[in-house]
Amino acid sequence: MEELVKLVILMNRLLPLACISLLSFPWLHAQTTKISSEYLMTICAPLDPVQAVDSALYIYNVRPGGWVKGPKIDGTIVAPSGDWLRVMPSGVSRLDVRATIKTDDGALIYMTYNGVIKDTKESEARANKGEVLTSNDHYFIIAPTMETSAKKYE
DSSP, X not given: OHHHHHHHHHHHHHHHHHHHHHHTOGGGTSOOOOOOOOOOOEEEOOBOOOEESSSSEXXXXXXXXXXXXXXXXXXXXXXXXXXXXXXXXXXXXXXXEEEEEEETTSOEEEEEEEEEEXXXXXXXXXXXXXXXXOTTTEEEEEEEEEEOSOGGGX
């Protein structure tokens, strides 16, 4: 037991020194990652009427006719594709979207993204009427990932 007490005392004395010495290395503070983005496509996903599971969870299926168009990817959104929207107490909604894109040359791309969206009452009413909204109508930020076996779209 006495050895354990000595070890704890020793560690308590050395821990601040270890933290100070680690923080003094300049490479710990250097930027190591550069973030960049590239425009791939615009997505248009017409939605079926909402399935309100409860007051905080809404599910939207993507109707036929959805498309993607851009300099890197052109195609249609195919079933199953949908949006699970969770309304948080702050009024911001968390997105959980999963979609399959069939490109014009026949490749399948699985796309998923999480993110947040904050609508105004006006933009929410317009969306419920089926109007097309843009980035000027609400705060919308996502982090998409895509998966495919098509070499062209790696």
